[in-house]
Every structure is written in structure tokens, then in C-alpha cells.
Amino acid sequence: MLRRLYSGSNLDRAQSLYDLRARAVKKLPNFCREYLEGGGDDELTLSRNRQSFNDILFRPRMLVDISQRDLSTQIFDQRIAMPLAIAPTGFNGLLSHEGDLKLALAAKKAGIPFIQSLVSTVSLERIAATGVRHWMQLYLFQNRENFKGVIERAKKAGCEALVLTVDTSVLGNRTWDRRNYRAPMQLNLRNLIHLATRPAWVWDILVPKGMPKFTNLGDSLPPNQASAKNAASFLTKEMDASLNWQDVRWLRENWQGKLILKGLLTSEDALQAKALGVDGIVISNHGGRQLDSAPSAIDVLPEIRQAVGQDFLLIVDGGLRRGSDLIKALCLGANLVLSGRATLYGLAAGGQAGADKALEIIQTEADRTLGLLGCTEINQLGKEYLL
Template sequence: MKTITCIDDLRDLHRRRTPRAFFDYCDRGSYAEETLNANRRDLKALTLRQRVMVDVGNRSTETTILGVRRALPFGLAPVGLTGMQYGDGEILAAKAAEAANIPFTLSTMSICSIEDVAAATTVPFWFQLYVMRDRSFAESLMARAHAAKCSALVLTLDLQVQGQRHNDIKNGMTVPPRVTFKNVFDVATKPAWALSVLRGKRKTFGNLEGVKGMSAATSLAAWISTQFDPTLNWDDVAWIRRIWPGKLILKGVLDVEDARKAADTGADAIVVSNHGGRQLDGAPSAISMLPPIAQAVGEQVEVMFDSGIRSGQDVVRAIALGAKFCLIGRAFNYGLGAGGQAGVEKAISIIARELDVTMALTGRRTITEIDRTALMG
């Protein structure tokens, strides 16, 4: 890890060390990947404003989100199949986040279960919920998350139906991997990955054991098409708000009107996100929608941001445009696939260091000092 200097280095190492199906699952987007590419293009187009002769000798990257003091203004986003990037991946990522004093978010579609992660950590983590057609199962997931002392529920709004990801189909991605000549050869050339997964606690979706139809479904896309509920609406959000006793975060807001509705639900925070370019292709980049959404909701809810962050400079850009906090998904998974927990720790430290340096060179000593004037124009 000593020669790794940026997230792109971790991505390259992840690609070499992980079977193609799982790397592509993490790395690629839906359809023609227009929105995936727009996320990065529009972030990089934001020019930072260099300032000089400002006393920045006493800087702090600490911030408060959902009432909790954190060391950094970003956390680990919910990502499905993390335990297939590296064995026990969710546990390792949660431990890395705990060590850094940032939040970790466990996906409903994780390999390790809620209980697995809770048993391996000492601080509360966040749990991301997908609402199934069987509302009683969704309710049971919330009960399990509460019993595990999860401090926040992240309700994903933008996956009522799944956008097609061409590479998942072409790679024949299944969980666990289906035995074919092509993937056996691929796995044979990734011995460290294979050993880590073999040693892992689980080989399929840990939160979904006992769900009707799950035992016979290895294709994630096929299972989602039968289990996820396309009728999900704002009444369901109100139902969840009544049931869930902790902090509620609504993830997947990309429209000003939707942002106002989300703020009116009693949620504590919203995440401006397009699912990392993995859902509606042709949608605007998340960063382009952040300023009008932040302006529309004001102080009514805390505004978070994800989709496209690869550096500390990107974190500064998002905060400058109205985000209070950011979530990183692909970046930490690149680290995980590259080197397990040490790789996640490296990803966090890279972005943290870039954030600190960028603050200094833009003349900012605290996160609260980062505003629109940190950007040109």
C-alpha cells in the first residue's frame, strides 16, 4: 500500500485482484453510462479557488452529522455485494470506518448480515433499507437494525425497478459465482480473492436468508425484479417514519420537487444521488442538482451528497455547493478489492489527506468555512 497514492491506483489494483464480474458490478453503470460519466465530468469541471497568505496552520476536518461528531465530512455509502469484493467485506469496511470515526452504511443486499457486522464492531453503524413487496419483511429488517443498535436508517428511493447494467449480463454475474469455464479460469488467476471469500462467513445475501424465492435465485437482477416493489410511494415513507425510532435518511433525491416532499416527511436528512449512475441513464449528474436542492430545502433537513466522489477535492466541491456530508461508495470498494481492510483504510486516508490539503490551499481552516466562494465563478 506504500506506493498507492490515489483512488485510481486502488481501482487498478482492485481490477487486477478481483474477478471481472464483481469488479464490473462495482465499477460500471447502467445502459450507455451517460449519467455515470456525467457524475465525474461535472465534478471535475468545478474549478477550485486558490487562496494565499491565509493562516491555515490550525485546520480541522471534523464535522457534526445527525448530531454526532465525526472526524471527516464523509462516510461509507451502502454498496451491495461488498462481501464479494473481498471476504467478509462489510465487516472489514465497517472496522475501517470505525477506526476513522466515520459512519459505515450496511446495504440490505450485503453478504454479511446486520448481526454479523454488529458482532464485529463496537459503535453504531447505519443500515440501508430496500422496501420489498412483502412489507412484513421490510418491517423485520428495521426491527433487526434497531436491535443491532443501528443509529440511522437509509431508505433508498430510486430503485423501485432496476436499471439494466449491461456488464452484469455479459459477465453472467451470480451470487455465489456460477461455475463456468470462463469464471473458473478468472477465479483461478485471483487466488488471494478466492481464499478470502472461501474464508468469509457467508457466500450469499446474509440479510435475506429465509426470504421466499431467495434460495433459488442467484441472479441479483432477477430477484430484484420479483421482490422490489414498484408501487413504493410517499405513503410508504410516512409508514417507515412511524415505525423507525432513529434517524431517517432518504437517499436518491435528484429533483427539487422531490426534495421538498422528502423534507416534509420528517426525515432527518436527504442524499442527493443518482445511484452512482447505475439507475436512470440520461439523468443529470448529482453535483449539477445539488445547489438547487440544497437551496430548496434550506435548513429543514441535512443535505448529503454521493455519486462520483473520488477525491478530497470532490468532497470540497460538494460541500461548497451545499452538502453538509458526503458518501463514498466505489472509492472504498476499490480499496477493499485491492487489499481488504487495509485497502479501505487507505482509501479513507487518501481522501482525508486530499481534503486537508485542499482546505489549506483554498484558505479554509474548518469544514464550516467551505462555501461557494471556495470555487471559481
């Protein structure tokens, strides 16, 4: 009998994130799958994000009492169940109805932070009301008044941290995604036909209230113009190509909570961020969707950790598919790892139950890997556990 990933609806039978991905691919229309899976240009960076993790080998120690193990850690003076957070990803309402809310509830249940994207399809106030540890991701707009409005809403909602994305001043060339459309946000005939083969998706997404809206851009868009098409046009026009370190300084002065920069890949930029009083950075190539041939986060993590020292929060983003990947990142100096596509596979496969399952798989695999390495706590991890 040939090996085959499980793609059925019984989530209990999913043995790995790859099973959840197989189920997601089976359920999603083609254009949604491409949006979820695609990268920039030739997708070299997208592939490298996985290959870099695969190339890391462990150096386990034996005859250690590993009967009691603990994955919990402390981030910003609060403990979380494991060193993982759900990454900010946009338009999750395409994968499951009110997908962002389901991800937030899954994160709360797992005891980890949820980073909400500005281009999510559930309002930040509703996410904050769940009681999840809530961080809000932002893009800097040319119109600073629009930007200030989102900051004020985040402040009133009690968001713990702002996560400013800095690697999208120029949008990447996502060719496979664009091939699905005959005009911006207008599906071509091939994809419209394929949509008819996914009735469950249609009834989950389109039938309740039509295409999801970018609710967090409501203050920035004209009245009744929060559709995907109008919001995409707005974002393209409003992305500020002049974004620079003075803007980071301004944001630091105007936001009293925790501030994180997402999208840095060099030690020089990490040191600059630290000097400006930023509380941490996300080492990220935007999931391989921006600059192709950029390094993976795990490639540059050791250099950045050495540059900034041990007292600065480093978060790794991109490529996580196994709990063992989380452990590898911790060995190389990360404090926290983000789950982007990994939890989206679960969301697309089975809504909140699927997201719960994805986080359960990651936690179980990470705990098992910790034990197999001969460790009982994650603060014991270091380069000595890698070849």
C-alpha cells in the same frame, strides 16, 4: 519512463485512489470488476458523475493562517472526523472475505459512519457489534412483513438511522454486468476461464465458505436459500414498483430513529421528503447504475440546497475519487459525502488495510485542499471558493 499507476501489494506505495483501483483490477476476476465498475445502458451518467466534479474550479484565498485545520463536523448531534460516510454497497463479500465487516471497522477507525446495505453479506447484528456509527440501508419489499422484520432487527441492534433507497423500483439495465453470465448468476465460459487466473481471489472468497450469502435476507428467504442466485431472484420479484410517498409516511410513523431517503435528484422531491419529517436525503443517481442520462448529484445540489434551506441534511453520492471532490461538494452546500467505489477499490486491493488506506488518502487530500483554499474549518466553505 512512462507514467504508470502503482498496482503492487505494498499499500504504503499507493499515492491515490487510482493506484488502489489499479491494484483491485489486477486482483479481481473479470465479473467482479464489471460488477464494481459498471453502470446502466451507455454509462453516460456514470461518466458524468466524474466529469461534473472535474468541471468545478476552485477560487483560493491567500495569506491566511492555515497552520491549524479541522475537517470534523457534526451530524445528528454527534461529531465525526470528517464529512464522509461509507455508502451502502451490496455483495461486498465478492471483493474481500467478509468485506462489509472490514469496511465497518475501517469506518470506525476513521471516525465516520458506515451505511450497511440490505444486500450485504455480513449480518447487521455483527456490524452493529463493532461499535461503528451504524446506519442501515433498506429496500421496500412487496411483502411488508419481510420489511418489518428487518426494521425490528435494526432497532434491536441499535442502528442510528434507516436509509431507504427509492430509485430502484425498476432495476437499471446493466448490460456490461449481464454479459458475464449465461444464465442468472451462472458465469459464462469466458469468465470461468478467467477465474482460473485469479487464484488469490479464489482462496480468499471461494475456499473459506463458498460464494458469500445475503445474510440480512435470511428471514425473507426460504430455509437454506440465501445463495446469491436465490437472493437475486427474490429481490427482483420483491422490489415494489408501487413505492410512493404514502410508504415513506408509513415508515416515518413506524421508525423512531433517524430516517434518510436515498436516490432523490429534484428539489420537488426533496421538499416533499422534508415535509413528511424525513431527517435528510441522499442526492444520488445510484452510482450511474439506474437511469442513464440522469444528472449527477453535484449538478443538482445547489438547486436542492436553495429549496430546502440550510437546516436540512443533504448528502451527496456518486463520483468521489479525490479528497478535493469532498471539498467541492461542501462548497456547494452538502453536509456529508458518501464514498462508494472509492473505498471499495481499497477493500478489493487489500482488505481492511486497503479500506483504511482509501480513507486515509481521502482525508489527507481533503485536509490539503482545505489549506490550499485558505480555510481552516469546513464551516467556512461556500460558493465563494468556487469559480
